Amino acid sequence: MLLITRREDESVIINEQIEVKILEVKGGRVKLGFDYPKGNTVYRKELFLKIQEENRGALNINAESLNKLLGQKGE
Amino acid sequence: MQPQTAQLAPTQNALEFSTRFGDIRLREDRLLSFPHGILGFPACTVFGLCQMPGTENSPIMLLQSVNDPEIIFLVADPSMIGLTIEDEEKERAMDELKITSGNVQFLTILTLHSDGGDNNHLTANLRAPLVIDSASREGYQHIILNPTYTTQHKV
Numbered sequence: 001m002l003l004i005t006r007r008e009d010e011s012v013i014i015n016e017q018i019e020v021k022i023l024e025v026k027g028g029r030v031k032l033g034f035d036y037p038k039g040n041t042v043y044r045k046e047l048f049l050k051i052q053e054e055n056r057g058a059l060n061i062n063a064e065s066l067n068k069l070l071g072q073k074g075e
Numbered sequence: 076m077q078p079q080t081a082q083l084a085p086t087q088n089a090l091e092f093s094t095r096f097g098d099i100r101l102r103e104d105r106l107l108s109f110p111h112g113i114l115g116f117p118a119c120t121v122f123g124l125c126q127m128p129g130t131e132n133s134p135i136m137l138l139q140s141v142n143d144p145e146i147i148f149l150v151a152d153p154s155m156i157g158l159t160i161e162d163e164e165k166e167r168a169m170d171e172l173k174i175t176s177g178n179v180q181f182l183t184i185l186t187l188h189s190d191g192g193d194n195n196h197l198t199a200n201l202r203a204p205l206v207i208d209s210a211s212r213e214g215y216q217h218i219i220l221n222p223t224y225t226t227q228h229k230v
Contacts, residue, residue: 057186
């Protein structure tokens with residue numbers, strides 16, 4: 001992992017097109033600002049992992065249970 | 076009757092999959108490209124969408140990975156299962172994905188929660204809908220930042 005020390009209002013530039021700026025450092029929290037071209041995505045990692053987890057869980061569908069459920073709904 | 080199968084002329088190439096939900100045929104010219112895969116499955120970049128076998132009017136469809144036959148999702152148009160993605164969020168998604176075509180379909184991945192017996196229910200992941208540009212036949216899983224959209228909306 002690359003380590004760089006920055007102060008408030010300083011930035012790093014990634015791939016010459018993505019800017020990550022340190023906006024505020026206060027009470028153990030860091031506020032970051034991102035400037036990036038459309039087509040890129042920035043997410044909190046927890047959210048990213050949660051969606052991955054939900055996707056994996058969505059694969060475990062038992063056809064029998066599903067049919068039972070759809071049958072109950074009259075389809 | 077499956078719409079894709081119904082329209083299938085003998086000369087059109089189709090891929091056949093034996094899924095645990097039944098046998099499906101996916102027309103090769105109607106496959107969808109997911110350039111970034113689906114979160115957690117970056118290698119699954121080609122999918123086919125079809126009706127659930129044996130159903131006519133079910134809003135539930137199958138999204139079958141062509142790269143890995145084991146990967147198959149149940150999906151639905153949220154509006155067909157009583158759920159809503161606000162226009163504002165749809166526009167934000169299209170803006171982020173640089174989709175300008177007016178022909179965009181939003182789908183939500185469904186998860187079945189089962190106790191192994193008769194207590195089964197479905198939830199929809201509205202937090203991370205699939206955005207499909209029907210013009211380019213490309214799809215993306217988009218994460219909505221608004222936390223009122225959750226990964227498990229009751230269906």
